Amino acid sequence: MMDEDTSTSTGGGVKLFFVRLSQMYQSTLDRWTPHTRMRWAGAIVIILLFLLRIFLYQGWYIVCYALGIYHLNLFIAFLTPKIDPEFDPYENDDGPNLPTRSNEEFRPFIRRLPEFKFWLSITKSTIIGLICTFFDFFNVPVFWPILVMYFITLFCITMKRQIKHMIKYKYLPFTRNKPRYQRVGESPATTK
Template sequence: MQETLPQQARKQYFKAKQQLKQLENLTAGFSLYRWIGTTVLTVFYLLFVLLTHSHYAIVYFLYIYILSAFIQFISPKTGDSTVALPVSTTDLADAKNYQREMCEFDFWFVATIWTFISLILSFFPFTDIPVFWPVLVLYSIALTIAIVHKELQKWKSMNVDAKTAVKHWVGLNKPKYSQ
């Protein structure tokens, strides 16, 4: 019996999902190298845009998307303001229960894939939307300040100081085990 189009699409979706999980498992211990690769790709893309003096709108859209993903990465999984973030290394139970809205691998994957897609889109002249780039820079700065201020206010309402929360998010508050 021949498969229908939705069945084929579902099968391809699960196959792609399985391959992504396999990639996550293969690169689990190499997060530093993953981020170095993403940084190199991003620097290459930004140099390309700066040298060609084009595709500023794509860079702006990429920045907004990665900023949105970063906010998901640093936010706790529940949007409930009564859930406090773990802020001390002594409270390991809280540290184990803390879950991000977006895990580190997903954040890395989103940043890498969309930077690569932006690079590919920059090769096509029809994607070069004429914009006055200084306005985009000012708008990006204003948007970033507004979003970070909103997140800091949310942290204050949960009695979390920013320095400790940032240490937790980058993994400096993880328990140390002797070898």
């Protein structure tokens, strides 16, 4: 009887520890959410540390190649709309489709992979890749120029296909020049 009580309380303690750890992790992510530039600066620093380690130790090219392919996959998901007009079975439905004519109402571009999840995935994967460089098991000897040429070819083919898709369905995944509307009673000179 007593063994069951101690095992239950120990199991609850472990579960409580992981719940608390998960809450702390989520709280930290929530605090980082509004700081877009700082988040990306940190991600770039981690990527540069990873590349510096690869360059200095002249190894782990397979890890670097796999990480590059994963980052390319994330980038493509970041550039594509959430509802792809090419594969939308409800094309005639009144759902949130991209505008196809210039006189249609402006609808914001909704990404398949939101910016925060894009940043989080890149940061996590780069940290995992950096950790992999500390183990010789992942340092598989390969002729790295072949990997570089294959990655460049894959990048060019993928981006060409993505740009053709963007041109065909007339969408731009960046909102730099999105329309800005005036407030009532505000003159055009005061808007930026």
